[in-house]
Amino acid sequence: MARQERAVRTRQTLVDAAASEFDRSGYHGTSLNRVCRAAGITMGALTFHFSAKDELADEVQSQGQLITRQALDGLPERSAPALHRAIDLTLELARLLEAEPVVRSAARLSRERPDRDLAWSAAWLTNVQDLFDQAYHDGQLHSAVRPASLTALSLYLMSGIESQARADHESPDAEPELSAVEQLRQIWGVVQFGICGPPGTGC
């Protein structure tokens, strides 16, 4: 293996190990010593690639944004109505939060390091907002619905999904009744058609 290739692999091994640690223990709860142990790499090699924890966290957040953008770029385009595309986008985000420690970690670090310009939501929030605006203009939404409420709802939902996905990941034996993705799909079904029973039931 060429020296450069080896360096790239070592660097990525460190980023993946750091992502798992940040995901589990947060920024302040993660020590570079533990990242080294988890990665099976010496502290000398770590500091060759990243001079401080800050840099490592920045890289995890950047990769989390990148993975998210790439996944969203891979979603089917244009043909479906805007509302369905907005919902599918949030389902894809939920899938990423469940499956990708780097993404889950980027979401957590965004909250813990709000001063860094690397918010995970920057990778998707504008897309969601545009799709809800489009759905409204296309008449898909009831005229009393503010698209901004649905954008806020999506942000809140992702925050909850992130927590559930982390808890499920930490206690794989607890077996939740529904996966986060399935739970989210049901919630959107509820939101689309409303929860009220027949008129006159006090809903």
Place this chain on the structure above:
Amino acid sequence: MARQERAVRTRQTLVDAAASEFDRSGYHGTSLNRVCRAAGITMGALTFHFSAKDELADEVQSQGQLITRQALDGLPERSAPALHRAIDLTLELARLLEAEPVVRSAARLSRERPDRDLAWSAAWLTNVQDLFDQAYHDGQLHSAVRPASLTALSLYLMSGIESQARADHESPDAEPELSAVEQLRQIWGVVQFGICGPPGTGC
């Protein structure tokens, strides 16, 4: 002031200072030194009341649960339909998350210390669940709606509100378009009546 009363006040000053620090920086990001400085109390006095950070965090979480239960006990009883009571309960939780650092801190610590038996949601989740079940049995909900989806939705919403309330609190000048409570009220309006426009618009 009697010695005992003084001790009780000192203890509460420490808990309040710790709540603000845990809220802002999380469990691992909080040092007892900083708590002492914020409380204006010596480390000797702190360790007289709390032998370790763990104990202080336990006390913050217990008080967060207690404040929450007391606030919910103070809500008007029985007369309103169950669905409205469930929604009002979540609005009260949002108010607490906005106004009470101890509650916001308890919510954060619950996520960061899942092994402690002090989850903030234990103070309210069963109530919400029972009210949604009741609303379903009373025919207030559409028969296709699973009450469990609404309980999960409430949990996700509180996770998002917690984040927004913390961000608003940390950057009071940023002035969000809507407070977390108002945002939540609009979201429940949307959820009650659904978001779909007239049939045939592809919703």
